[in-house]
Amino acid sequence: MISFERVSKRYDNGHDALREVSFDVNRDELVFLTGHSGAGKSTLLRLIMLMEQPTRGRVVVNGNDLSRIGRRGVPAHRRGIGVVFQNHRLLFDRPVFDNVALPLTIAGYDDREVGRRVRAALDKVGLLDHERAMPVTLSGGEQQRVGIARAVVGRPPVLLADEPTGNLDPALSAEIMQLFADFARVGLTVLIASHDLSLISRLRHRIVTLREGRLVGTH
Numbered sequence: 001m002i003s004f005e006r007v008s009k010r011y012d013n014g015h016d017a018l019r020e021v022s023f024d025v026n027r028d029e030l031v032f033l034t035g036h037s038g039a040g041k042s043t044l045l046r047l048i049m050l051m052e053q054p055t056r057g058r059v060v061v062n063g064n065d066l067s068r069i070g071r072r073g074v075p076a077h078r079r080g081i082g083v084v085f086q087n088h089r090l091l092f093d094r095p096v097f098d099n100v101a102l103p104l105t106i107a108g109y110d111d112r113e114v115g116r117r118v119r120a121a122l123d124k125v126g127l128l129d130h131e132r133a134m135p136v137t138l139s140g141g142e143q144q145r146v147g148i149a150r151a152v153v154g155r156p157p158v159l160l161a162d163e164p165t166g167n168l169d170p171a172l173s174a175e176i177m178q179l180f181a182d183f184a185r186v187g188l189t190v191l192i193a194s195h196d197l198s199l200i201s202r203l204r205h206r207i208v209t210l211r212e213g214r215l216v217g218t219h
């Protein structure tokens with residue numbers, strides 16, 4: 001789970017990106033994070049990934065108070081968080097299989113385990129028959145699914161996404177959000193930053209709204 005307790009973030013230039021933000025995302029839950037450009041969504045996600053430290057307040061992820069994780073604990077913390085980006089960030093000179101395998105290869109898993117887990121992840125996103133395809137030959141929606149498979153292949157308990165449907169049309173966007181909902185249903189904690197109010201307000205999940213760094217609503 002993810003818990004923010006009166007979290008404030010002031011950047012070195014004096015800008016207050018987050019002000020006294022408190023909310024929780026439970027296991028089995030998908031929560032949407034929304035707000036205008038510059039409202040603080042990316043800052044909030046960066047705090048969860050320990051790419052930034054809060055100025056005040058406490059962030060707890062999977063039972064760990066992040067202020068107690070030293071530098072040497074950061075890689076293990078990040079392995080517990082799958083991240084999906086808007087622009088996929090795929091390696092375009094490598095086939096789908098290699099892209100999804102990347103986090104496992106870096107973590108030193110043996111080939112058999114890599115094969116097993118990559119195929120399980122590709123199966124979950126409906127791309128099992130595309131493992132040898134090169135990313136350029138895939139549609140935007142399929143490329144985003146590869147990004148999602150790569151995010152979940154290490155079986156992280158937490159899944160974060162930053163504008164994961166930004167480049168997709170409404171039907172594909174809805175399919176991608178359904179995939180995230182499926183991961184929440186099997187026990188992940190899922191937090192998705194999205195501008196796409198017309199889409200997310202149709203889906204029956206909690207929406208946390210930021211305005212100028214303050215939480216202005218959760219419903």
Ligand SMILES: Nc1ncnc2c1ncn2[C@@H]1O[C@H](COP(=O)(O)OP(=O)(O)OP(=O)(O)O)[C@@H](O)[C@H]1O
Binds near residue numbers: 016037
């Ligand atoms: N490293 C930084 N140093 C100073 N200010 C920053 C830094 N990163 C972000 N900011 C500022 O903090 C505010 C919040 O930025 P953030 O990227 O979290 O917003 P956002 O809601 O994700 O916006 P967008 O939807 O445009 O990505 C913005 O005003 C931004 O300019």
